[in-house]
Amino acid sequence: MQAPINPSISVDIVVFGFDGTRLKVLLIERQKLNEKATTEYKLPGSMISEKEDLDTSAHNTLQNLTGLKNIYLEQLYVFSNPNRISSDEDKQWIEHTYGISTNRIVTVSYFSLVKINLSILKTTIQGMAFWCDVQELKHVSFDHKEIILKGLERLKSRMQTTPVAFELLPKKFTIKQLQNLYEAILGIDIDNRNFRKKILKYPYLIQLNEREAKVSHKPAIFYQFDIHAYRQEQRKLKKLKIF
Amino acid sequence: MQAPINPSISVDIVVFGFDGTRLKVLLIERQKLNEKATTEYKLPGSMISEKEDLDTSAHNTLQNLTGLKNIYLEQLYVFSNPNRISSDEDKQWIEHTYGISTNRIVTVSYFSLVKINLSILKTTIQGMAFWCDVQELKHVSFDHKEIILKGLERLKSRMQTTPVAFELLPKKFTIKQLQNLYEAILGIDIDNRNFRKKILKYPYLIQLNEREAKVSHKPAIFYQFDIHAYRQEQRKLKKLKIF
Known part of the structure; x- marks a missing residue:
């Protein structure tokens, strides 16, 4: 942790990721003050x-606490x-962690999206961070649940106006994965046929000459997004x- | 000004208005420290x-410094x-105004749009604020020009995705006024015929049975936006x- 710190302003970073089925948010464990305390989780953040x-503070904090670096933050x-x-x-x-006694901290939250691939998983596991299912936010400290919900709100509105989905999906994806992502973020069930019909009209969705391998169901075709x-x-x- | 204050966080408010021809931003005069100093202007703001x-701070500050109240701020x-x-x-x-000596203030800027009508003009004149042409920002203090440009950026992108234009126009407006507004904000010249053709297709633009009065040119038809x-x-x- 870098010193000196500003005792009234912090940053907290909401990083969303998608593992193919579920929407996740990156959390870290809050250090327990005593053995009897319940384990709590928080967003990566600092004064x-x-x-x-x-x-700069947000980038450094994220890297220090989770290992993630050079990712787009807003x-x-x-x-x-x-x-x-x-x-x-x-x-x-706060007193124990930062050595200050404060009654008020204003926090500026940041927002980011990453593809959860093996390399990212390795980094964040080494960084002692973990990917929590957005549907299962329990024991989240401070007002961090509210901050995550604000991030989810932005993600929802962004999903409906920009091709942000492809920042969360692997480079090659199936239509079903894309649909899963929309369902997870918008929190709704989408009719398979309607979704396929709609999405396949997009001229920037390129069908690849390649299918899923080693799956128990009929292997689906991969697509790519042509930015x-x-x-x-x-x-x-x-x-x-x-x- | 309310005490006590927080010496490291302020709010600054960017209020845009449109007078039918030009895009304006609401500024206040920065109190001079001595008679020889140049007159400078700033955004309404405070610790x-x-x-x-x-x-709450942004709403109170705006009301105290300009008279404007109950307007939408984000x-x-x-x-x-x-x-x-x-x-x-x-x-x-800063030392003179707030009685504090500081090396760093983080400011949270707010954004708002108003219709400049007679009542708003009266309020802001009484409040000692004035509407400065966005194209003529001179002697603006601190980094407030940068803050205004950030607001303009948001306004531009908002104009192209939502019907925000009608928050700046009078309730009844002419197509020419709407075009002037787009030209002022996007900073471009728009072809009259193309603009009319495009805009008149919108089913939520209602043609009124009423025309401009007392104008030297051919009186134009008024329109209304059907939200x-x-x-x-x-x-x-x-x-x-x-x-």
Whole structure:
């Protein structure tokens, strides 16, 4: 942990990942203050240090606490309720961890998406972080559940306006995986046929000459997202995009 | 100004308005420290007080400094460069205004849109604030020009995805006014015929049985935006909106 710190501002980072079936968020274990305490989890976060801007602070914090580096981060929302640090346990933990006694911390949350592949898994396991199912957020400290839900809200709205899904999927994916992702994030069941019909109209979805291997069901065809074709179409549309 | 204050976090509010021809931003005069100093302008802003969250702080600050109240505000971006308060004048002004000596303030900017009508004009004039043309930002203090440009960026992207234009226009408007607004915000010239053709296809743009009065040119027809028709169409589209 870098010193000196600013006792009133922190960063907390919401990293979402997708493992093919379930939407996950990256958490770390909060150090217990005594043996009897329940194990709690938190978002990777820290107080900002004096010489760093928030973006740098968020990147460094994420790397220090989870091993993840050089990933795209964007500001999500600032949480500033004057009572957001109110329980004795939370205050004690802050005093123990940062050596400061504070009544109020304003936190700037950041948002990120990663593909959970083997390399990322290895990094985060070594970094002592773990991927928690977004549907099973238990024992999450502070107001971090609220922060995760804010991130989920942004992810939902982003999914419906931009091709952000392909940042979460592997490079080659099946239509079923894409549908699973939409279902997991939007929290709805989608009709298989309608989904296929809709999605296969997209000219920037490229069918590959390759199928799943070693699966118990009929092997599905792989697809790839053509970002260049997508951008080209966007440029055409943008010439005069009103709303 | 409410005390006590938090010496490291402030709010700054970017309020955009449109007067029918030009895009404006609401500024206040920065109190001069001596008679010889150049007059400088700044965004309405202040340190946050201990008992308020940021939203409350932003609303109270805007009302105290400009008279505007109960308007929709949303978080824009957090500016946190460790050197954003670097000039001696800036430091002296902060010391004089807030009675604190600080090397670093992180500011959370807010974003808002209003219709500049007579009532708003009266309020802001009484509040000692003024509407500055976005194309003519001179003598703006601190990094407030950068904050305004960030707001403009959000406004541009919002204009191309949502019917935000109608929050800036009077209730009844002409197609020319709508076009002026798009030109002012996007910073481009738009072909009159193409614009009319495109915009008149929108089913939620209602032609009124009323024309401009007392104008030197041929009086143009007024239109109104039908927010209900728009929302209905959006709901239909959203049933399964992918991207």
